[in-house]
Amino acid sequence: MNFLVHLIYLSPLVAGVGIILGLPARRTAVTAAVIAIISALIVFIGYDRATGGYQFASFLQLVADWDLNFAAGVDGLSATLLLLTSIVALAAVWLAPKVDEGEHRYYACILLIAAGAAGAFASLDLFFFYAFHELALIPTFLMIGIWGSGNRQGAAWKITIYLSIGSIILLIGLIGLYLLPSPEQRTFNIVKLQQLASSGAFSGPGSRSVYFLLLLGFGILVSLFPFHTWAPQAYASAPVPVTMLHAGVLKKFGLYGLLRVALPLMPEAARHWAWLLLILLAGNILYVGLATISQKQLDLTLAYSSVMHMGYIFLGIASYNVIGLNGAALLMFAHGLSIAALFAMCGELRKQTGTLNYLDLGGLATNMPRLSFAFGLATFASIGLPGFANFASELLVFFGAFKNSTPGAGFNEFQIVGTIALWGVVISSVYMLRAYRAIFMGERQARWQTVQDMPLSLGWAVILLIAALLVVGIAPRTVLDAVEPGIRLFVK
Amino acid sequence: MSPILFWIFVAMMLFFGGMVVLNRNPVASALSLVVSFLALAALYVSLDAYFIGVIQILVYAGAVMVLFLFIIMLLDLKAESRRHVNFPAVCGGFVVIILFIKVLSDVCYGFDGGNAKFPPIAQGPQGDVWHVGMVLFQQYNVALQVVGTLILVATIGVVILSKRELK
């Protein structure tokens, strides 16, 4: 069964290469995505929640004296994220528009991005964990530059340089992490690393600075305030599939890294830096939230909102208890789906109307009932309406933040930030509702008479995403029961 | 060798070395270079390095200088017309050089035993040509082969670079 895990990232990878070498683009891509999602589903369902731990694991030793392996395997968290990846990837490939020139390159790039994300989530080895993620960098650069919209070149440059710097910082941090234990203990194997952690190999004096590097590196990749400015422009002008994959999946890599590497290995350092993280994430929620309100265009609004919502996940991580961390994990999943759906439909709107400016649009629901219905669902999902996974996870995040307090006492920093985050829910409903109303409701301008409803291909993709959201939202245990044991392992 | 001679030769060497740099007429420079090298050869001899001294005279004064002069004639370079002197450059150059000399002197005079007398050497049966030859052909055989290659390459290079019409 272990090959299934490899299938999840190898099928897009191989398909991507194959497409470059000249296989029929779309058919291959869809096939690969379907294979990936099926195997991801099997892995997710087949993951034995009772025993927990890493399953479907397989190791291929590469360098003995570094203990560097090509290792893949899943625990609940990565199984969830792999599922997310393959869902979004399928959706992205499915709704990819007709490309007149360089179709092969287009699909290959999508697949490579997906493969990069999946590989990073599936990998149990620090080296490849890092390597796979950065694999997606160049395809993103190419796609934004070639098929982007608006100021695409500027956006492509900014995201690429910014992320490359972020990841080099991260790389140095990881190297530091690798060098922390005594020479004979050093290993890239994440499983062994976590066993080492219990023996206190990472509690040395260096651990705090290493954790800081990791926090910085991962933070940049997740657009942690104030390192977030690469995100809005890039997401606004990237082609839809890229935005879906990047905002929905790839961005989660940083958070995944924190949950998988930084927190379990260096709990003491994590608690030590919690205050910093709290301040920054408050910036994400409050400051970026307000900035979102001031946006005048749908794509920018969505992009900013995706930056803002990272704040909640960081809050769950910062609170560092079972509730908060589970909330963070679940929210990664939920946000990935909802933002992907939103961007997908945003792209359709752009195609239909050529503008995303609130002043130009309005009353489109008359022409596009299906789109507006789906968009409404996604909107309310993203502002945390019960029934969608986002609500359950945000709920957990809040409770997690309030867990770190002495009963009946005054507010400590966690509760203050938690309150801010709670206010963020109001903020996000302000801008999302305004956006929805400005675009779909109210009087329809004459020039939108001819706008068509969304095509079926997009429809299916969106249904896939939203259905997943609803299922997990109504029955969160499907995910949480898988994630929880892994988290309980390192949270005392 | 008596210090007087030593200082004379040193003075010659340095003076004509300086002339090489200062003369605006290339021919004059070349000739002062020869003289400077002759003095240098004398210093070698003063250090009991007769073989090297001879080589010095043969190779430099003999071959290299002729080559230089020949080329100068060939291109018939006139005396360098007095162009505007780029003062910042010159000053900078001098600063660099002065500093370099400073470092050098510090190092030299810090050198342990540098002020002691040269240890005496016994006049063995063989001249130093013999000794040099032994070292050269035994220890540094490889180097010798390399130099051979080097000269081959140099020859080809010169042919390629200066032959008027390549076949």
Place this chain on the structure above:
Amino acid sequence: MNLSPWIILFAPFVSAVVIVLITERFKKLSSYISVAAVAISFVFSVAVFFGQDGTASFNWIDLGTFQVKIGYLINDLTRLMLLIVTGVGLLIHIYSIGYMADDRGRSRYFCGLSLFMFSMLGIVLANNFIMMFIFWELVGFSSYLLIGHWFYRPAPPAAANKAFLANRLGDFGFMLGILLVWSASGTVTFDELRGQWSTLGLSPGFMTAAALLIFCGAIGKSAQFPLHVWLPDAMEGPTPVSALIHAATMVAAGVFMLVRTYFLFEPSSTALGVVLWIGLITSLLAALMATQQDDIKRVLAYSTLSQLGLMIAAVGLGAPQAGMFHLFTHASFKALLFLGAGSVIHSLHNEQNIWQMGGLQKKMPVTFWTFLIGTLALIACPPFAGFWSKDDILASADRNIPAFLAIAAVTYLTAFYMSRLFVVAFLGQPRSEQAGHAHESPSVMTVPLILLSIPACIAGFPFIASLFIKVPEHEGSPIGSMAVSLIAFAAGAASGYYLYKEKTKDSIQIPLFEHKFYIDEMYGSLIKWTQDLLANISGFVDRWVIDGTVVRGLGGITWGAGFALRFLQVGNLQAYAFLFGAGVVLLLYFILFGTK
């Protein structure tokens, strides 16, 4: 275990899902499905009403130390609410079939209704705070849907947003309160909390804070001052919606929640005081505003506000039962009034201005009479339902003179503006040609009116009411309070009648009331000067400072450095030689003499 609560809860949900997924295209079918669902819920509610107490739940989220439960809690309160919600709901569903007969979005509408019933019943059944909060939010969502039903008009979407945001504001406090309660007690289940809360030995300040934050939820949902502004605008929705959600059930949820969690307020007199005065202020303001409105539905809306204020005040007075009693009666007659108004508007082709009506007595008798009953019930005319419940509230305030006077004033004003409404809208001559051609509505609409007027008449009599609710028997002098309320009622009704008899236009002009004390305007500028300003500032900072200056600046500096460095590469051989030598010397100096 007892299945019926689950059936009550999920029947409407199923119908909503079915409508969305399958019958969206078949409008009639959808409506029937939805009605059927409510009917089922109603039947089972009756069954539950005669059943016994109970509670059960399952884990929605289970993280070992922390569980979120979905479950039901059945006691007298639940029973009563179930009956009100499903009963009124059923009638209004039926009514809607007629009212929305020729609306394109019928399926959407009924789907919304079912969703609302689901959420509302969820609130009623909830046995813990989190579950209540979940459905609390869902109720807000469905009301958003229904208010915005006519999305292609300019006004409804605005109203919908306003409603949702106001609720979100309330819920912010509500959730915060829940979190505080939980972080203090470690549980969110009502039963456990009722047992522990006062025994936890928490500081009074903390308990007050927690209670008031919880109360914020009620402020938002029950449209209390200062978040009352959304309710009048919500009248942009279809009239049955106004009747169901914004008169009978959803807005009452706040009161219900207060009663449900009364044990949180009991220990803190401060909290109760705040609750009381919020209620009274709302009630007074609303009543005053109502006197100057010309839109029939808005008048009703403001009266709803003030009645809700009374209920809240009742809780604040420490008489939750009285509050519930009024909620119970109010649900029936206010729904009746709205539906009556609805049938008027329906037959006058969406004419809502009362000054365009008049002379409807002959043309729509059923509507006329039922509306009269509703009015009498509302203005506390004995022996109609409203009289009894309002009197209970008044009576429970007999220790608190200011409150007592306030309530009396509200009673007077209510009588005044309702009689104004009734006189202007129904009596006299038709003042427009729609009013001229008005005709009675179809039976599917009139039957609910008749059915609703029955409880409006009789529900108040103690011997009937006590079947449903523990009617508080209050010591002190019921006679006194009764007298006051009678006087207030008589005075109000009389003045209203004589002032507006045979008038064609309003003879009194009080802009302050007409413009709702300019509260909307104030909020407008408040938002403009706080939120929007901050938003624009941070937007600007993000665009031009963080991104424009810092990020680009760093990039630019780097690039500039590179550009400058290139000029070392001047191409002149001697320059290179010089730099070379300089490099050598620097290196030598630094290493030989610089480092030790």
Place this chain on the structure above:
Amino acid sequence: MVTLNDYLFASGLLFAIGFAGVLLRRNVIIIFMALELMLNAANLSLIGFSRYNVHDGLPDYNGQVLVFFIITVAAAEVTVGLAIIVALFRAKQTTHVEDMNTLKF
């Protein structure tokens, strides 16, 4: 009494003079001569050292061998170098360094 330091310092000065020539003269051929001066300066101190590092009554001949090689290499270098200069002169009619700055930045 003449000591090693005197030789070393003399050679150092010669080296400096050569370096000065490289920095100050514009004519490539002269610069090239100056470079020769630098090499010879090195030779001088080499010989000095080899004379100084006496073991069993003989100077250390490695130094002299190195000098031998340096001289040889220098000669070869000169030939090639002059050839290049000639070629350059043929192409651009100049041996001045200012005149060759087409490649820059």
Place this chain on the structure above:
Amino acid sequence: MTFPPIFFELFVLALGMLILLLESFSVKEDRKIFAVIGIIGLAIVFVFLQASAPGPSGMASYVVDSAAIFFKKVVVLTTIVVLIMSIDYADTIRRFLPGGSSQSGLGEFFALPVLTCAGMMWMSSAIDFILIFVSLELVTISFYVLVAYMRRNAASLEAGVKYLILSALSTGFTVYGITWIYGVTRQTNLIEIEHVLPSIPLDNQPGVLFGALLVLVGLGFKIAAAPFQFWVPDVYQGAPTPITAFLSVGSKSVGFIVLLRVVQAFQSLPAVGDRLITAVILLAAATLLYGNLAALPQTNFKRLLAYSSIGHAGYLLMAVAGIGALDSGQAVVVYLAAYLLMTLLSFLVLVIVSAHGEGDDIVHFNGLAKRSPFLAFGLLVAMMSLAGVPLTAGFLGKFLVFKVAFETRQFLLLGLGIITVGCGFYFYLKVVKAMYWQPPAVNLAAIPVSKLSLAAIVIMVLLIFVLGIFPQVALGLMPTG
């Protein structure tokens, strides 16, 4: 079967002479044959090198350790690729040579690299300053000739002169440095020096340090370390492109092996060794910054590669500075292997494109992805690897270098590394941008690629990925230590 190791050089030497002889006796054969002969011969040498194992050489000045063998392989490979390029470049050469026949001067152009290769091989085994000096000069002098080879091309000659003068200058410093080391230690053999050093009197430490620094300067010139790198951009731009590639890979790598040996030798005396390390760190910092920053505004691809080769010298120096760490040598080796692949690959593509295009500016690569996707992809891979994208060889190199730097606590260099890597992404992707974003220039004609070059490109692309994905292959190149 195995030869005495010295035979490899002799074989290569013989090969070079063979080509010369053929050249002088052949009448009208196509001279490109000679290049092919050279390639085949070198390939044979490579095979034997692969088979050969470290062992005693029987000579004091000449060593055969794994490093030596590795670097010999590197230079042989480089020479092979250079010859391949030269074939594509031959037409350009002819244009700038005064020749009666259309073949004139080609034979030598193919022969000289082979002879140079022999010199580099000697250099990579040399552990005696005399041998080092001589072989270094062999390499240098042949490069004088090669750089200035295109007599009719002023740029080539100018590059030649610049290289000539500056290189001679650096030689002067090197020799003077060797003098001082010899004077203090009485030795020219590195191993001896390592033994003697700890026992030298305190007063002489400045002397030996002085010498070591001057040698460092000379080597720094060869490996293009700032502030001795000024010749690099000009010479790279002026020289014939294959020679540029040869310079930037061949002479740099042998420079590094010598540097490693020297620095290693001086570690035996901490007082000197540590300061030497400090010097290396300074050079590394300057080089990193200069190479990567100055590359940002470049518009000429050849010059860009020049700056990038400076930048990479910086990363390599980082590794050298970490010589205290166990596997710094390994880091250098792996980095050089990666550097060899990606640099040669980019130069190969450059030669092909500029041979069929207008020139070697970045704009001339516009729309290459549409003109000939294969070349574009090759260059894309090269650029990714140069920028250090994971799963390519370049990343592995950077990873090792940073690891070594972190182990030896060089946080200054690591900090600079963050900046420079960012810059690297910028200017390498500028080329990618030109190829993939920009519309092609007027002529959309696909560029023909000779079988040989095609094979070379494919092999190198594959190798880049293999090294990147299976580090053990790269690490196997040279065992730790």
